[in-house]
Every structure is written in C-alpha cells, then in structure tokens.
Amino acid sequence: MASETQTRTSPAASSTTPAVRLEGVEKRYGDVVAVAGLDLEVRDGEFFSMLGPSGSGKTTTLRMIAGFELPTTGRILLHGEDVTRVPPFDRDVNTVFQDYALFPHMSVGQNVAYGLVVRKVPRDERGRRVTEALRMVRLEGYEARKPAQLSGGQRQRVALARALVNRPRVLLLDEPLGALDLKLREEMQIELKAIQQQVGITFIYVTHDQEEALTMSDRLAVFRDGRIEQLGTPAQVYEQPATRFVAGFVGTSNLLSGDVARQVLGRSGTFTIRPEKIRLAAPDAVAGDDETAAPGTIHDVVYLGPDTRYIVELAAGSRLVVTQQNLATTSSEALAQQGKAVRLVWKRQHELPVADGGSGMEEEVRS
Numbered sequence: 001m002a003s004e005t006q007t008r009t010s011p012a013a014s015s016t017t018p019a020v021r022l023e024g025v026e027k028r029y030g031d032v033v034a035v036a037g038l039d040l041e042v043r044d045g046e047f048f049s050m051l052g053p054s055g056s057g058k059t060t061t062l063r064m065i066a067g068f069e070l071p072t073t074g075r076i077l078l079h080g081e082d083v084t085r086v087p088p089f090d091r092d093v094n095t096v097f098q099d100y101a102l103f104p105h106m107s108v109g110q111n112v113a114y115g116l117v118v119r120k121v122p123r124d125e126r127g128r129r130v131t132e133a134l135r136m137v138r139l140e141g142y143e144a145r146k147p148a149q150l151s152g153g154q155r156q157r158v159a160l161a162r163a164l165v166n167r168p169r170v171l172l173l174d175e176p177l178g179a180l181d182l183k184l185r186e187e188m189q190i191e192l193k194a195i196q197q198q199v200g201i202t203f204i205y206v207t208h209d210q211e212e213a214l215t216m217s218d219r220l221a222v223f224r225d226g227r228i229e230q231l232g233t234p235a236q237v238y239e240q241p242a243t244r245f246v247a248g249f250v251g252t253s254n255l256l257s258g259d260v261a262r263q264v265l266g267r268s269g270t271f272t273i274r275p276e277k278i279r280l281a282a283p284d285a286v287a288g289d290d291e292t293a294a295p296g297t298i299h300d301v302v303y304l305g306p307d308t309r310y311i312v313e314l315a316a317g318s319r320l321v322v323t324q325q326n327l328a329t330t331s332s333e334a335l336a337q338q339g340k341a342v343r344l345v346w347k348r349q350h351e352l353p354v355a356d357g358g359s360g361m362e363e364e365v366r367s
C-alpha cells in the first residue's frame with residue numbers, strides 16, 4: 001500500500017471524492033438569472049472546461065467556486081467539504097483572469113512571490129518556489145523584469161506562475177488566453193495542458209472558444225442560459241451532440257430536419273452531419289449501401305489554406321457545409337467549383353440524431 005501522503009501528480013491514483021461539486025446551485029441578480037441550476041462534479045486532477053456563448057453563466061459559476069460570489073441557492077463542495085460560506089482566501093483555489101491583473105510596479109519575481117509573502121512563507125522557501133514556478137512557465141531568469149517589459153504571452157505566464165506558486169488544489173482560469181493572438185493562443189493551449197498534466201492540479205477552464213475546449217479538456221460542460229446543455233469528453237460532445245444547440249455551438253451545425261430529413265435521409269427527426277464527414281462527388285456518383293447521397297449545387301467556396309469549405313445548397317432545400325482537405329487542390333481549382341452541380345455522399349453512421357431545443361441557430365451557416 002502506498003503511503004498516505006498526498007500526491008497530486010497522478011489523477012488516476014487520487015481519491016474518488018470530486019475536487020468540486022455543485023449541488024442545485026443558482027445565482028440571481030435581481031430579475032437576472034445568471035446561473036439557473038447546476039449539478040456538477042469535477043474530478044480530482046482533471047482538466048475541465050466550461051464552454052458556452054457570452055452571458056451563459058460561466059464566469060458567475062467560476063466566481064462562486066472561487067468564493068467571490070455567494071450562490072442564491074445550492075451548495076458548493078471542495079474535496080468533499082462544504083465551502084458555500086467560506087471566504088475566497090480560505091479556499092484551496094486560485095484564479096487566473098483574462099486581464100492578468102499583475103501589479104505593474106512590482107517585478108516579475110515580486111508578483112509571483114506575492115501570495116507567499118501574504119502567507120508569511122519564509123524567504124528561502126519563497127525564493128525556491130518562485131524559481132520553480134517561473135521554470136514551470138518557461139520564464140526562468142525573468143525575475144527582475146517589470147510587467148511592462150513583457151509581451152502579452154509572457155504576462156499571462158507570470159499570472160499563471162503567480163497562481164501555481166501557491167500550489168492550490170484547484171486552479172480556476174477565466175478565458176486566460178482571450179487577449180492573445182491566434183498563434184500564441186494555440187501555443188499556450190498546448191503548454192497549459194502540459195503544465196496541468198505535470199502538476200496534476202485540477203484545472204477549471206472557462207472559454208467561449210470551442211476549439212480551445214476540445215483541444216485541452218478531459219471533459220467539458222456546454223453552457224447555455226445558465227444551465228449545462230451537455231457534459232462529456234470532447235469526443236462525446238463533438239461526435240454525439242445531445243441537442244441542436246450543442247451541434248451548432250461545438251462545430252458547424254449542418255442540420256437536416258423535417259421534410260428535408262425525410263427526403264434526403266428517409267428518416268424523421270433532426271440530424272447533424274459533420275462537415276468533414278461529407279464527400280463532394282460528381283453529380284452522377286453512385287453511393288454505397290451504407291451511404292447516403294444528396295444532389296446539390298455549390299453555393300459558396302471559402303479557401304482556408306489546408307482546407308476548403310464548400311457551402312452546398314441541397315436540391316431538397318437546406319444547406320450543408322462540407323470541408324475538404326486540399327491534398328492536391330489549388331485555391332483556383334477550389335474557387336472554380338462555385339455554381340457546380342455535385343452529389344454529397346456520407347456514411348449513414350455519421351447521421352447523428354440531435355434533440356430539438358429551439359435554439360434559433362438551426363438556420364445558421366457559418367461561412
């Protein structure tokens with residue numbers, strides 16, 4: 001039997017008590033219902049994301065976990081302990097915000113050491129832990145710099161080091177990469193995930209960016225109007241979206257319903273087909289036994305470098321987005337497809353039934 005000492009490096013070995021548990025949590029501001037009722041468990045050591053559009057209640061949920069807001073009703077447990085009425089500084093959590101909130105007059109080293117100074121950690125240990133935290137975010141040697149002398153990405157790393165240095169059991173991150181440009185954001189996504197795996201701390205990550213949530217998370221919750229619409233692994237949420245809303249928010253909606261579904265698929269209900277699962281074929285192409293084919297016309301072509309996105313108007317009505325890799329296609333060849341008659345072909349197994357939720361997004365084609 002292993003010793004009883006707490007180890008945070010191996011999520012698989014940690015206890016089954018969830019890191020965070022929300023029970024019937026609601027938050028109202030006067031007439032505004034910010035969080036409409038959440039029951040949620042975040043596992044110890046997992047990278048958990050809350051994904052949803054602006055105003056869906058993600059930040060409010062995070063602030064309640066941190067203790068900056070009190071739920072109107074419900075309970076919040078951290079590692080099995082009810083902390084609903086425990087103030088933020090007595091909770092074993094730290095928060096990283098989008099706007100960094102670094103102290104501008106302090107050096108990087110002082111910024112990172114701040115939480116340790118407040119907690120009266122001895123100077124020697126402080127120095128060691130600051131060095132370790134800065135190494136973790138690949139900023140060793142930057143102790144003496146001021147925040148103004150850093151790039152946006154470096155400032156965000158300092159903010160992360162400043163939280164990690166306290167060794168919280170749960171780290172809350174509210175759109176921490178939102179202010180960075182795309183390339184830097186993509187690099188930081190991979191780095192953040194690596195750091196999380198290295199330290200084994202539970203991360204709760206808020207984002208409105210579906211790609212970010214799919215890339216980084218062990219599991220994610222899709223928020224809508226203060227509720228969770230679906231919770232699962234990235235593959236579950238992407239490949240088996242529970243509702244129209246999830247199908248549209250996580251990926252391109254590509255929905256077929258009503259008469260169009262009956263005509264094209266021979267089935268009733270609402271279905272989504274992911275754009276990368278559809279093949280553009282010649283108008284006279286013959287589909288296999290396990291495939292569905294639908295004639296249509298290419299309405300629009302968007303060349304994206306590695307891929308091209310085709311928006312196809314089906315003869316049955318409705319539009320589908322199709323993405324194809326540009327393995328041997330040039331941009332001019334792709335763009336010349338506009339207006340052409342085609343046949344769309346996909347495997348039946350990729351027709352995913354989704355529940356109707358009246359999201360208002362069903363007609364949307366993002367191009």
Ligand code: ADP
Binds near residue numbers: 033055056059061
């Ligand atoms: P998200 O982070 O998903 O964008 P928020 O949690 O910030 O969403 O907000 C959820 C809803 O609660 C929004 O309608 C927002 O306007 C409202 N809200 C958030 N904070 C307050 C507040 N302090 N007072 C009044 N309404 C608020």
Ligand code: MG
Binds near residue numbers: 058059060
């Ligand atoms: Mg927010």
